[in-house]
Amino acid sequence: MPAIRIQTELPGPKSKAWLDRRAAAIPRGVYAGTPIFIHSAEGATFEDLDGNRFIDLCGGIGCINVGHRNPRVIGAIRRQLDSFLHMCFQVTGYESYVELAEKLNELTPGNFPKKTFFVNSGAEAVENAVKIARSHTGRSAVICFEDGFHGRTLMGLGLTSKTHPYKAGFGPFPSEIYRIPFGIPSRNRLSGKAVPTAADYEVMLEDVFRQVVAAEQVAAMVIEPVLGEGGFVVPPSGFLEVLDATCKKYGIVFVADEVQTGFGRTGTLFASEQFAIEPDLILTAKSLSGGLPLAAITGRAEIMDAPGPGGLGGTFGGNPVSCAAALSVIEEFADGYLLRRAKELGTDFRQRALAWQKEYEFIGDVRGLGAMQAIEFNHSSVDHEPYPAAAKKVIQYALKHGVLLLGAGTHDNVIRILMPLMISDEEFAEAMNVMEEGIAHAAKQVGKPSALAETVG
Numbered sequence: 001m002p003a004i005r006i007q008t009e010l011p012g013p014k015s016k017a018w019l020d021r022r023a024a025a026i027p028r029g030v031y032a033g034t035p036i037f038i039h040s041a042e043g044a045t046f047e048d049l050d051g052n053r054f055i056d057l058c059g060g061i062g063c064i065n066v067g068h069r070n071p072r073v074i075g076a077i078r079r080q081l082d083s084f085l086h087m088c089f090q091v092t093g094y095e096s097y098v099e100l101a102e103k104l105n106e107l108t109p110g111n112f113p114k115k116t117f118f119v120n121s122g123a124e125a126v127e128n129a130v131k132i133a134r135s136h137t138g139r140s141a142v143i144c145f146e147d148g149f150h151g152r153t154l155m156g157l158g159l160t161s162k163t164h165p166y167k168a169g170f171g172p173f174p175s176e177i178y179r180i181p182f183g184i185p186s187r188n189r190l191s192g193k194a195v196p197t198a199a200d201y202e203v204m205l206e207d208v209f210r211q212v213v214a215a216e217q218v219a220a221m222v223i224e225p226v227l228g229e230g231g232f233v234v235p236p237s238g239f240l241e242v243l244d245a246t247c248k249k250y251g252i253v254f255v256a257d258e259v260q261t262g263f264g265r266t267g268t269l270f271a272s273e274q275f276a277i278e279p280d281l282i283l284t285a286k287s288l289s290g291g292l293p294l295a296a297i298t299g300r301a302e303i304m305d306a307p308g309p310g311g312l313g314g315t316f317g318g319n320p321v322s323c324a325a326a327l328s329v330i331e332e333f334a335d336g337y338l339l340r341r342a343k344e345l346g347t348d349f350r351q352r353a354l355a356w357q358k359e360y361e362f363i364g365d366v367r368g369l370g371a372m373q374a375i376e377f378n379h380s381s382v383d384h385e386p387y388p389a390a391a392k393k394v395i396q397y398a399l400k401h402g403v404l405l406l407g408a409g410t411h412d413n414v415i416r417i418l419m420p421l422m423i424s425d426e427e428f429a430e431a432m433n434v435m436e437e438g439i440a441h442a443a444k445q446v447g448k449p450s451a452l453a454e455t456v457g
Contacts, residue, residue, distance in 0.1 A: 004402030005053040011035035012050025041068035044423035055431040057419040058406045062260045065287035067420040073290035076328035096323035104298045110278040115304040118318030122259035122285035123151025125295040133220035133253035136306035141217040145182040147230030183239040198238035215250040225271035228260035231409035232374035244277040255281045263287040267343040267370025290329045294322035338421045342371035349373045374416040386411035397438035403431045
């Protein structure tokens, strides 16, 4: 039986009515990715108010790795509701906060003593990581990377690379932020030119310290192990390792922003595990708590202890319900099934997407790590000019036919997949079939088949 059921035009009448109410009550700055309003969700599917059922390849932008309404998570939440909802950990302690910190101290990469502090969102985690690094080092500068995304607070926006819609009109941003390439400049990734070596990266960083900012001024280097909003770009071989070694050489705090990559998305609990690095601080959020607001800063104990008493905090940070949910998420990953599943889903997607790439010239790249996979659309395989219209057409077609997809990339020409990792083979195949139809539809409207496909056909 198909998982998808579309029985009205989209948006349906009930969603349409709520869209009107939304327009009257909510600022236009809050983006509306789809014209539908959700009624219920389970596993990897959800229904809207009009009874249409969709397969979810977005997962609340990567927040539902363990699935919508995961039974273990729901059970933990209900048990906590029977005790208390909020006390503020800085006023009255509670067990789940400490237990969750202990778990993250144990599970995150790095064979050294660690401590953990909780906040509400990925952006808050980034803000506090910079505060902690500055307190520890006595330095002020922060290095970040092209195509990176680190949130919508002023520091998060300062570290974020994309101007529209995120940064335009919201400045001035904090000073002492310096941006360098993510391994290879974004326009050169698909050019076929020789990939830089570790020695090249070392030279690049030394040039940065000579020409841009002195190493002894840099408090932190903040990077996503795999770019998220920037287009699911996996770093070239050796790049993260050079960054880690350079940070250790100069006493710079190496911060891995694992807000989107963390909790199984890449096939390991943390993406950092797949590289020979030991970040000083690791930031987690999104799927950490199975759908509730929670983020964590976990890192070397001596660094985390740099701020004095009262220097870190927040009224709702580490809310007991969110902590209970996060502990159940960790239990859900304990047997390794979801990590294996992430790798299987990534392999399945790549096999189909690479076949699409051979057939359609406007698919410029298929890339990712584990279940963190993406397709990039370009006008030509020669000049790699971004083709956002093609990506948009595929996303629109998929929604109309019951599959929720997300765009990404600095040029809006990437489609990423962030489905719940417990999606069934049948659901995933059904979603991929719709995506394939969407690519064929887009090719007729904005693209063309590859020369190979024309020859074979």
